[in-house]
Amino acid sequence: MTQRHEQVDIELGDRSYPILIGPGLLSDPSLLRSHVTARDVLVVTNETIASLYLPKLTTALDGKRVVSLALPDGEEFKTLDSYARILDALMDARMNRDAAVVALGGGVVGDMAGFAAASYQRGIDYVQVPTTLLAQVDSSVGGKTAVNHPKGKNMIGAFYQPRCVIADTSTLATLPDREYRAGIAEVVKYGLIYDPAFFDWLEANVEALLSRADAALIHAIRRSCEIKAEVVGVDEREQGLRAILNLGHTFGHAIETAMGYGNWLHGEAVAAGMVMAADMSSALGWLAAADRDRTVKLLTRFGLPTQSPRIGAAEGRQLMGMDKKVLDRKLRLVLLRRLGQADIVSDYPNEVLEATLKQHFG
Amino acid sequence: MTQRHEQVDIELGDRSYPILIGPGLLSDPSLLRSHVTARDVLVVTNETIASLYLPKLTTALDGKRVVSLALPDGEEFKTLDSYARILDALMDARMNRDAAVVALGGGVVGDMAGFAAASYQRGIDYVQVPTTLLAQVDSSVGGKTAVNHPKGKNMIGAFYQPRCVIADTSTLATLPDREYRAGIAEVVKYGLIYDPAFFDWLEANVEALLSRADAALIHAIRRSCEIKAEVVGVDEREQGLRAILNLGHTFGHAIETAMGYGNWLHGEAVAAGMVMAADMSSALGWLAAADRDRTVKLLTRFGLPTQSPRIGAAEGRQLMGMDKKVLDRKLRLVLLRRLGQADIVSDYPNEVLEATLKQHFG
Numbered sequence: 086m087t088q089r090h091e092q093v094d095i096e097l098g099d100r101s102y103p104i105l106i107g108p109g110l111l112s113d114p115s116l117l118r119s120h121v122t123a124r125d126v127l128v129v130t131n132e133t134i135a136s137l138y139l140p141k142l143t144t145a146l147d148g149k150r151v152v153s154l155a156l157p158d159g160e161e162f163k164t165l166d167s168y169a170r171i172l173d174a175l176m177d178a179r180m181n182r183d184a185a186v187v188a189l190g191g192g193v194v195g196d197m198a199g200f201a202a203a204s205y206q207r208g209i210d211y212v213q214v215p216t217t218l219l220a221q222v223d224s225s226v227g228g229k230t231a232v233n234h235p236k237g238k239n240m241i242g243a244f245y246q247p248r249c250v251i252a253d254t255s256t257l258a259t260l261p262d263r264e265y266r267a268g269i270a271e272v273v274k275y276g277l278i279y280d281p282a283f284f285d286w287l288e289a290n291v292e293a294l295l296s297r298a299d300a301a302l303i304h305a306i307r308r309s310c311e312i313k314a315e316v317v318g319v320d321e322r323e324q325g326l327r328a329i330l331n332l333g334h335t336f337g338h339a340i341e342t343a344m345g346y347g348n349w350l351h352g353e354a355v356a357a358g359m360v361m362a363a364d365m366s367s368a369l370g371w372l373a374a375a376d377r378d379r380t381v382k383l384l385t386r387f388g389l390p391t392q393s394p395r396i397g398a399a400e401g402r403q404l405m406g407m408d409k410k411v412l413d414r415k416l417r418l419v420l421l422r423r424l425g426q427a428d429i430v431s432d433y434p435n436e437v438l439e440a441t442l443k444q445h446f447g
Numbered sequence: 448m449t450q451r452h453e454q455v456d457i458e459l460g461d462r463s464y465p466i467l468i469g470p471g472l473l474s475d476p477s478l479l480r481s482h483v484t485a486r487d488v489l490v491v492t493n494e495t496i497a498s499l500y501l502p503k504l505t506t507a508l509d510g511k512r513v514v515s516l517a518l519p520d521g522e523e524f525k526t527l528d529s530y531a532r533i534l535d536a537l538m539d540a541r542m543n544r545d546a547a548v549v550a551l552g553g554g555v556v557g558d559m560a561g562f563a564a565a566s567y568q569r570g571i572d573y574v575q576v577p578t579t580l581l582a583q584v585d586s587s588v589g590g591k592t593a594v595n596h597p598k599g600k601n602m603i604g605a606f607y608q609p610r611c612v613i614a615d616t617s618t619l620a621t622l623p624d625r626e627y628r629a630g631i632a633e634v635v636k637y638g639l640i641y642d643p644a645f646f647d648w649l650e651a652n653v654e655a656l657l658s659r660a661d662a663a664l665i666h667a668i669r670r671s672c673e674i675k676a677e678v679v680g681v682d683e684r685e686q687g688l689r690a691i692l693n694l695g696h697t698f699g700h701a702i703e704t705a706m707g708y709g710n711w712l713h714g715e716a717v718a719a720g721m722v723m724a725a726d727m728s729s730a731l732g733w734l735a736a737a738d739r740d741r742t743v744k745l746l747t748r749f750g751l752p753t754q755s756p757r758i759g760a761a762e763g764r765q766l767m768g769m770d771k772k773v774l775d776r777k778l779r780l781v782l783l784r785r786l787g788q789a790d791i792v793s794d795y796p797n798e799v800l801e802a803t804l805k806q807h808f809g
Contacts, residue, residue: 165534169527176598204566207593207604231569236538242569243605 090116091303093310095226096318100246104225106306108299110253111189111214112141118148120249123185123210125150127178129171129198130189131158134216137259142189142214152178156194160346163193163233165241171201185210185248191217192224196242199230203245211247216256218268218302219352222275222309225250227317227327254302262388267352269294269387270333272305274359275312277380278329281425283308288379291386329427332419333358336393339404339446343396356389357445365441366421369433376424395447402442452478453665455672457588458680462608466587468668470661472615473551473576474503480510482611485547485572487512489540491533491560492551493520496578499621504551504576514540518556522708525555525595527603533563547572547610553579554586558604561592565607573609578618580630580664581714584637584671587612589679589689616664624750629714631656631749632695634667636721637674639742640691643787645670650741653748691789694781695720698755701766701808705758718751719807727803728783731795738786757809764804 090107103120110116126149130139135155143151154174156167175184186209188198195213202211215221231242257265272294276284286304287294293301317327337358341349349357363380366372381391396404406416417431418438452469465482472478488511492501497517505513516536518529537546548571550560557575564573577583593604619627634656638646648666649656655663679689699720703711711719725742728734743753758766768778779793780800 165527165531172527172596172603176596176602200566204562204603204605206602207591207606229569234534234538240538240568241534241566243566244569 091307093307093314095314097246102247102249104250104252104310106252106254106303108253108255110251111138111256112145114145114147117145120251121146121185121187121212123183125180125184126187127175127180127184128153128187128189129194130155131194133158134190138189138216138256160193163197165232167197168201168232171198172205175201175205182206182209185212187212187214189214189216191215192220195220195224196231199245199247200232200242203230203243208245211245213247213250215250215252217260218257218265219271221252221306222268222271225252225310226313252306254299254306257297257302263350266388267350270352270356270384270389272309273383273387274332274355275309277359277421277424278332278427279312279316279425284425288383295387325429328417328429329419332427333362335405335418336361339401340393340396342404343400344394353390356384357391357393360384360391361393361441361445362418362420364444365437368437368440369420372421372423393445398439398442398446401446453669455669455676457676459608464609464611466612466614466672468614468616468665470615470617472613473500473618474507476507476509479507482613483508483547483549483574485545487542487546488549489537489542489546490515490549490551491556492517493556495520496552500551500578500618522555525559527594529559530563530594533560534567537563537567544568544571547574549574549576551576551578553577554582557582557586558593561607561609562594562604565592565605570607573607575609575612577612577614579622580619580627581633583614583668584630584633587614587672588675614668616661616668619659619664625712628750629712632714632718632746632751634671635745635749636694636717637671639721639783639786640694640789641674641678641787646787650745657749687791690779690791691781694789695724697767697780698723701763702755702758704766705762706756715752718746719753719755722746722753723755723803723807724780724782726806727799730799730802731782734783734785755807760801760804760808763808
């Protein structure tokens with residue numbers, strides 16, 4: 086039985102791959118057969134997702150040799166040790182260069198499994214089955230894989246493209262509400278930085294998205310992946326334009342760090358950070374005040390925070406300055422020229438940044 | 448003071464890089480300044496090489512911020528743990544994306560440091576300063592980096608090109624005789640698989656090479672790098688032609704493993720393995736008996752072993768079958784169609800292989 090689904094083709098020459106988006110995909114044997122060509126497969130997942138979806142995926146992969154590895158769930162396990170466990174599992178199962186790693190889970194699982202696939206025998210096939218909204222709209226495009234170093238996030242990794250991404254919208258039904266909404270923050274981001282019409286569509290579809298209706302989800306995920314692909318496509322290795330994907334992330338990084346990782350979800354910090362970027366963009370006379378207000382209202386309707394905790398302007402500034410995206414100590418910020426158009430800016434008046442920090446961080 | 452040196456340009460589009468070959472290069476500040484553009488440098492080396500060449504290199508890098516890490520010497524330390532130590536050193540020194548990793552040492556140092564450079568922040572500059580003949584003629588071209596897994600060599604790594612290779616022939620003066628001769632085995636290999644004129648030149652320059660004369664070394668290294676580049680250039684990710692670089696390696700792998708790693712040097716096992724490949728090629732009626740004899744004679748003049756230890760044909764066959772280069776259980780061998788022309792063969796009569804194994808492995 087083949088489900089209704091949509092497809093986004095990521096064009097990268099001989100590393101091109103499709104993103105398949107729709108309900109029930111991970112339990113569809115014929116779809117998996119046509120997109121996972123390896124006969125030997127290691128499924129990497131986490132303990133939470135394993136109990137929900139691993140049996141379904143394994144059944145749908147019937148006919149292949151499938152080995153699975155469930156790692157503990159959480160960003161704190163995105164380490165070189167977990168990466169080594171994936172490599173051990175590949176070795177123990179005597180997987181060769183024709184094997185594939187399938188990542189079943191959120192961004193943490195995908196990042197680790199992707200780096201393991203990139204480096205096992207210098208690269209074997211990698212298939213993503215993202216089960217969180219954040220992973221479906223973010224990790225599906227861009228080829229970033231990594232693990233954390235104790236002294237910095239995502240410091241160890243590779244650029245490595247999957248053979249295929251299977252974004253099964255049915256898996257979002259079991260996503261905790263807070264995590265789901267955090268994923269929406271990134272969807273809103275795509276409208277803000279690149280596509281005012283998509284922003285309009287989001288405003289008109291808040292209820293459908295909050296009820297996780299398939300049609301709305303498929304459109305939101307597809308458009309998010311398309312936008313990310315357009316932005317990344319011209320800039321695969323993150324020199325220029327790609328940085329606009331970090332809207333709200335530099336401010337948000339300070340919030341995440343100050344509050345301790347995990348207390349604010351990434352998407353929540355990004356939401357509050359995007360409001361800071363919108364405020365600063367308005368103060369510079371770029372973003373219309375009405376569009377700044379629409380941004381706050383939309384995030385609020387999605388149940389996302391629009392006000393940073395009072396971490397203190399000095400503390401916040403310092404945490405932003407330690408962000409690894411800083412080039413030569415000069416703080417480049419992603420700001421909005423207008424709704425739907427972001428820019429990377431470093432020639433802003435410092436007092437405007439200071440006022441924004443003061444207003445939000447206190 | 449700029450030394451006389453030669454240069455081989457490896458053409459790989461935007462990943463092209465030069466190999467500089469000559470005496471005294473690593474202590475030449477102006478040469479280093481023009482080829483190592485990063486301001487922040489981590490030099491990765493081993494304890495043996497550190498005492499011989501690290502001060503010279505550090506002095507020549509004057510003006511840059513140079514941090515160094517000396518790892519224990521030996522293949523048994525080519526592990527994920529050592530790799531993690533390199534990443535720790537990069538983090539501890541707060542190296543950013545503009546930094547470079549310089550590998551000062553043999554293949555082990557280069558493989559580990561290269562993989563660390565490939566994966567630190569998803570890739571920073573990598574400069575090789577190979578100090579063994581083997582590393583100068585083998586690791587300089589091909590972009591292979593890796594560490595070992597407890598269950599298999601080079602199982603974890605990346606294809607990653609250096610910015611520049613600085614092959615300082617003066618460093619070969621301190622190389623132990625046995626290790627130097629093992630490096631020559633790979634030089635002979637390039638003649639055998641690809642270039643009969645180079646084989647002739649080697650026959651005529653045995654004494655000059657054994658005395659490690661600069662002019663002979665420069666020619667031998669340059670021609671070896673050129674040949675490897677031609678072979679690899681049309682086949683960067685090891686599907687077809689590149690496999691001819693493994694002449695003698697499948698037989699040699701069995702010898703190395705049976706004797707315990709380190710008891711036979713890699714180049715020694717390759718030398719004995721090349722004789723086996725030459726014998727089998729002669730038995731098939733491809734390689735002329737006279738050219739088989741010239742091969743044995745040349746290796747002998749270089750003080751290299753031409754007879755495998757008696758590890759037993761059954762044992763040898765099994766060890767060859769476990770080689771990760773085997774595709775679908777079918778044993779592909781690199782054999783010689785004639786002197787200077789290798790081919791990848793899997794349709795040989797099995798009894799010819801068996802006779803070769805019996806004759807050499809006993």
